[in-house]
Amino acid sequence: MSFVIAAPEALVAVASDLAGIGSALAEANAAALAPTTALLAAGADEVSAAIAALFGAHGQAYQTVSAQASAFHAQFVQALTGGGGAYAAAEAANVSAAQSTDQRLLDLINGPTQALLGRPLIGDGANGGPGQDGGPGGLLYGNGGNGGTSTTAGVAGGNGGAAGLIGNGGAGGGGGAGAAGGNGGAGGWLYGNGGAGGAGGTSVIPGVAGGNGGAGGSAGLWGTGGAGGDGGNGRSGPVNVAGSAGGNGGAGGAAGLFGDAGAGGNGGKGGAGGAAFSINFTAGDGGAGGAGGSGGHALLWGAGGAGGNGGSGGTGGAGGSTAGAGGNGGAGGGGGTGGLLFGNGGAGGHGAAAGNGLAAGNGVSSSGGGGAGGTGGAGGDGGAGGAGGNARLWGVGGAGGAGGDGGAGGAGGKGGSGLSGNANGGAGGDSGRGGTGGAGGDGGAAGLLVGTGGHGGDGGAGGAAVKDGDGGAAAGTGIAGAGGRGGAGGSGGSGGDGGGGVAGPAGWLFGDGGAGGNGGAAAAGGAGGQAGGGGGNGGNGGNGGNGGNGGNGATGGWLYGNGGAGGQGATAGAGGAGANGVSSTNGGGNGGIGGTGGSGGAGGNAGLLGVGGAGGHGASGGAGDRGGAGGTGFISSDGGAGGDGGDGGNGGSGGAGGTGGLLFGAGGNGGPGGSGGAADIGGNGGAGNGGGTDGNGGNGGSGGGAGSGGDGGGAGGNGAWLFGNGGAGGGGGKGGNGAGGGLGGGSFGLPGLNGSGGDGGDGGNGAPGGVLYGNGGAGGQGSSGGIGGPGATGGAGGKGGDGGDAQLIGDGGNGGNGGAGGTGGTPGPGGPGGSGGLGGLLFGQTGTAGVSP
Structure with missing residues (x-):
């Protein structure tokens, strides 16, 4: 049997090349025709004529043979070209016949299942039209069709088609x-892998939220889950109307026996609030951001899906009597879950930042008295971070997501001016508070046998506050009216708390507990607004936000594992400055109070063998700000009193150390407490005016009180039950310094009272050692008291922590020294020292007691 292999394209190419060769030969023969067939004799003799005739006859014979060869060449090229065309035609006919045969065979195979089940046996599903579901893939093999994207408002996208035995699911529309x-x-x-979920539609109608994202498809026996779709964005509000909320992200698809689960979709952004039409209207609030979708779960072998991030909040609308909140x-x-x-376990998604509040409208100037400025919009609160997913038998827990930052508060509007007669200026508007982080x-729990717990996410920062609105000026004709009061500064947002290390224990046998997340930073308070002309009161400064607390560390593995460290507390925000009063008897604003520092998280306990986690540090309290100066008396009137200085915030407590392993391991050290915030001075009183009978000067403002140091440093963790040293207690935080009072203004003005120093924090107690062997932990040092303002009492020193006792064999821990009292007009008392821990019953020395300064 003969087997012929031919490539039609190659035959056509060869025929073209041969045709070119034939053309070249024909041109060469034509050029040689005259010189070789009609030779002239070299002379007139007979021999020359015979030689010329002989060579001419040879040339003519060559031309005859060349003509015959050219004709044969042309016939060969024609035959080769025809053969290539015939092969190409035959191949096309065979391919068409084969395709037709394959299609008939496929139709024959799919016919019964299509008729019986409405679904082919082999083949991809059809893609859906707008808003329609994709068709299912073949029962044996084939991908599902994609769902159609909707083009009509309010109509959901089509679902992706499912695969059969082998194939990927279709994506949602x-x-x-x-x-x-x-x-x-x-x-x-x-x-086969699950299909991705479709994205939610963006809102186009006020008050209607963005659409939620579709869920990812689940995988089969072996495959990856589909990712969830993102939520749609909210619509911005028109005038006076709130923005729409963003849609939530879709959940990730579950994995099969082998494979990773799908990630959750991100939340949609909230729409911005609409601006106020005028000062008589309220602006619209910003829309809330959508929540991130949850990650999918793995079944037997694979990672859990990560959670989606939250959507950011919309900005509040500007202007009006009250600006919109973010x-x-x-x-x-x-x-x-893994x-x-x-x-x-999958990582938790991050919380989103909140929207900012915007500035309010200014008051309207009028001959009947200026209008009050509007209140600034409050900043929105940041979104919480998602929890990390848990591992199950063997694996690492997912990290918790970070919290979102709070939004900044908006500025208050300026008060309107009085235009005639004794019209008063309008009061300035208060600023909006910053949002909370x-x-x-x-963090997620580790595997039951082996693994590390996930770390907790950090808290988000608090939103910033801004300066408030200034008061409006009084009229300039006739008897002047009073100037408008300055608005109060907004309070800074508090920081968010850090997440805990895990929701449960770390690996049941082996593994370290996850660390706690750090607290979010707080924002400072805004400054008070200036009073308007003609004697308005200065605005009060805003309070600083509180620092976020650190998260607790997690427990180590039951057989072996260290406890997780506690998270750090965040520093508190400072208070805002009070504004100065202006002419007339009006006073300056009070300074803002500093926020409280965040407490440190507790360290996690160890398992059977391991070291307890260290406690987190407490953070410093925020500083108070100074009070505003009183205004100068106007035409024989008294000067205004100065504002009081702001109090300093208290420091945060240190976290307690974790307990050591049951058999062997040291306890964790306690974290130190944070320092108290410093106070600031009071404002000076305003001078009385010299016109007519002298007016009295204003009283000076009192100095602010200082913040206390952090409540005792954290206690040390206990040592192991058999072998191990107890953890040392943390040191107390230093007390803040008091501030001086303001000076009295002019004649008869009394100076303000001076602020006392803050008390120092107590040291934490040391922990006992192990029952069989181990030294007791040392007590923490008491901290010094703060310095009092001139002539004021200094703060008391903190008490030293007691040393921990040994049990059977070991030395007792030394007691911590007491803190020194703060200096001032009356010095503060020093703190007592802590007592030493007892030595072991069989062997050991008693610890040295701490001393009092």
Whole structure:
């Protein structure tokens, strides 16, 4: 049997080359025709004529043979070209016949299942039209069709088609305006990935939230879950109307026996609030951001899906009697659980930043008295971080997501001016408070046998406050009216708390506990607004925000593992400055109070063998700010009193150390307490005016009180039950310094009272040693008291912590020294020293007692 292999394209190419060769030969023969067939004799003799005739005859014979060869060459090229065309035609006919045969065979195979089940056996599903579901893939093999994206508002996107035995699920279609996205199709039962969820539609109608994202499709026996779709964004509000909320992200799809789960979709952004039409209206609030979708769960072997991030909050609307508040940030989605046998938990999604408040409208100037300025919009709160996913048998817990930052507060509006007669100026508007930072998410638990717990997420920072609105000026004709009062500064937002290390223990046998997240930083308070002309009071400064607390560390593995460290507390925000009064008897504003520092998180306990986690540090309290000066008397009137200085904030407590392992391991050290915030001076009183009978000068403002040091440093963790030293106690935080009072103004003005120093924090107690062997932990040092203002009492020193006792064998811990009292007009008392711990019953020395200064 003969087998012929031919490539039609090669035959056509060769024929073209041969035709070119034939043309070249023909041109050469034509050029040689005259010189070789019609030779002239070299002379007139007979021999020359015979030689010329002989060579001419040879030339003519060559031309005859060349003509015959050229004809044969042309016939060969024609035959070769025809053969290539014939082969090409035959191949095309065979391909068409084969395709037709394959299609007929496929139709024959798919016919019964299509007729019986409405689904082919082999083949991809059809993609859906707008808003329609994708078709399912073949029962044996084939991918699901993609869902159609909706083009109609309010109509959801189509779902992706499911695969059969082998194949990937189709992706969900995007939702129409304000509608949800379609869900992803499921992957093949034996092998295949789940389809991604469709994105939610953006809102186009006020008050209607963005659409939620579609859920990711689940995988089959072997495959990856589909990612969740993102939520749609909210619509900005028109005049006076709030912005729409963003849609939530879709959940990630679950994995099969082998494979990673899908990540959750991100939340949509909140829409901005609409501006106020005028000072008589309220501006719209910003829309809240959508929450992130949860990560999918793994089944046997694979990682859990990460949670989606929250959507940011919308900005509040500007202007009006009250500016719109910023929208809250969306919370992060929780991480998915790892596989039953092996796999890490998914990370939690991050919380989103909140929207900012905007400035309010200014008061209207009028001959009947200026209008009050509007209140600034409050900043929105940051979104909470999502919790990390848990591992199950063997794996690392997912980290918690970070909390979102709080939004900044908006400025208050300026008061309107009085225009005639004795019209008063309008009061300035108060500024909006800063938003609170979102809490960090908890870390996920480690595997039951082996693994490390996830770290807790950090808390978000508090939103900043801004200066408030200034008061309006009084009229300049006739008897002057009073100037408008300056508005109060907004308070700074508090920081979010850090997330805990894990929601449960670390690896049941082996593994360290996760560390606690750090607290979020607080923002400072805004300054008070200036009073208007003609004697308005200065505005009070805003209070500083509180620092976020650190998260607690987690417990180590039951057999072996160290406890996680506690998170650090965050520093508090400073208070804002009080504004000065202006002419007339009006006073300056009071300074803002400093915020309280965040407390440190407790360290986690160890398992059977291991070291307890260290406690987190407490943070410093915020400083108070100075009071404003009183205004000068106007035409024989008394000067205004100066504002009081702001109090300093208290320091945060240190976290307690974790307990050492049951058999062997040292306890963790306690964290030190934070220092108290310093106070600031009071404002000076205003002078009386010299016109007519002298007016009295204003009284000076009192100095602010200092913040106390952090409540005792954290106690040390206990040593192991058999072998191990107890942890040392943390030192107390230093007390803040008091401030001097303001000077009296002019004649008869009394100076303000001076502020006392803050008390120092007590030291933490040391922990006892192990029952069989171990030294007791040393007590923490008491901190010194703060310095009092001139002539005022200094703060008391903190007490030293007691040393921990030894049990059977070991030395007792030394007691901590007491802190020195603060200096001042009357010095503060020193703190007592802590007592030494007892030595072991069989062997050991008693610890040295701490001394009092």
